[in-house]
Amino acid sequence: MSNTDFALAVEDLTVSFDGFKAIDALTLYIDKNELRVIIGPNGAGKTTLLDLICGKTRASAGSIKFKNTELTKMAEHKRVRLGIGRKFQTPSIYENLSVFQNLEVSYPKGRSVFGALAFKCTDEVQAKVQVVAEEIGLSDKLDTEAGLLSHGQKQWLEIGMLLMQEPELLMLDEPIAGMSARERELTAELLKRICANRAVIVIEHDMDFVKQIAHKVTVMHQGKILAEGSMDKVQNDPKVIDVYLGH
Secondary structure (H helix, E strand, O other): OOHHHEEEEEEEEEEEEOOEEEEEEEEEEEEOOOEEEEEOOOOOOHHHHHHHHHOOOOOOEEEEEEOOEEOOOOOHHHHHHHOEEEEOOOOOOOOOOEHHHHHHHOOOOOOOHHHHHHOOOOHHHHHHHHHHHHHOOOHHHOOOEHHHOOHHHHHHHHHHHHHOOOOOEEEEEOOOOOOOHHHHHHHHHHHHHHOOOOEEEEEOOOHHHHHHHOOEEEEEEOOEEEEEEOHHHHHOOHHHHHHHHOO
């Protein structure tokens, strides 16, 4: 496979903080329409890896290619425009706006100040809001104030706000933290739906959840990749049991 066939190609990526290599010559390839889960002990560098991909942190060395475009020197907002969406652990929704309005304001209106001023809620945007609301399971909550949603629904709304921008790579950091069992089930279904036309990277600790959703699992340890493959393969890997699953 040539690198052009991947949604994301990370090669020899390194980032050092005061001499400590948080990410150490890491290489990772994500296919289009793949749902990849990254697991590993705390301090393995999982969140730092997402920070490097979205541009929150700058790489010290190595390459990150998305749709064959080199990202390492690119500003964060330009990466968003290119089609990279990132959800952090705490939801950042507009609590006092309705679900509909939260989705509506996330629509990339030509992505410029001028575009925002000339912007009207067109049929196109309304149609897009309906499609996304359906995808995240909130179509019956469009008029509800976002602050009144359950914890899980707020997480889904935030995923919806990213989906409004039609990202081709979506990165989610512990999306089911604090959710009820039913919300976890619905989130698993949601993630399976949304990776049908984009690559999705999820960082997660809950192994039962990982088993339900992952196409492939990457285990990180000390800024490197320790193992990669199906959940079964990774679970039975002595190195993984030793540093992670055994604790």
